[in-house]
Amino acid sequence: MTRKNRRAAFIALGLAILAVAVGLVLNAMRDNIVFFYSPSEVAEKALGPGTRIRLGGMVEEGTLKHIGPTTVSFNITDYTKTVSVSYTGILPDLFREGQGVVAEGMMTPDGAFVADTVLAKHDEKYMPPEVAAALKKSGRWQEGEGGKPLAKTP
Template identity: 85%
Template sequence: MTRKNRRAAFIVLGLAILAGAIGLVLNAMRDNIVFFYSPSEVAERDIGPGARIRLGGMVEEGTLRHTGPTTVSFNVTDYAKTVTVTYTGILPDLFREGQGVVTEGTFSPDGAFTADTVLAKHDEKYMPPEVEASLKKAGRWQEGAGTPKPDAEKTQTP
């Protein structure tokens, strides 16, 4: 085998190893690329206890309960399925029932979701794209309730 053939074989082997490594990394990250799971997706995937995920949806009306000085529980729904969330800490100022929320935490063995982070939307018209897509998929999306169109925000003064 000539020097040129050895060099070409080495390059091809290196590229094959690199492609294999990239394939393994992408396969391992496949489930972690999701920004959050809706309650319906959580039920479909049967996520086990201790798995750390982001859970997103709407805070169900009438479910916010204060169970301690800084502990609250509430239901997150996509109007098809519902997950009960328990959170200890200070809720964001914009957190309220009927609004979009993304929580981050783990499931306990009894199926309850314990959040260590709660993210609320930043104004009355904003809807995270993932929550919007989840609501559309569930058939619960109301036009005009989500992100405003750029032209609709601009008002002209005489």
């Protein structure tokens, strides 16, 4: 084997090892990636049970129900579609009906959503960026006074 052939073989072997390493890293990261969806996107994509996602939208008025000491159910809506959510844990202090929320968890076989994390907005001017984008996309968003975001009523 000539010196040129040995160098080409060494470079090819190095690239093959690098490709395998990148493939393994991407495969390991795939399990940790959580995608954001609005209720309309959940309905469109028909996500399978056990799919881990972030679901964002507005907490629908009149749907918050306390089932037990730490278990609640409520609906998240983007004013086009609605998804039923159940959550066991302590809700954030600023969580309330009519406010923006992002819940992280899994879809159930019956199309409901079981959340293990619930995030609420932190002041009256803040809306999670994903929720704001989903509401703007559905046409249910408008800017209020002083740039304060307002969700249009249905």
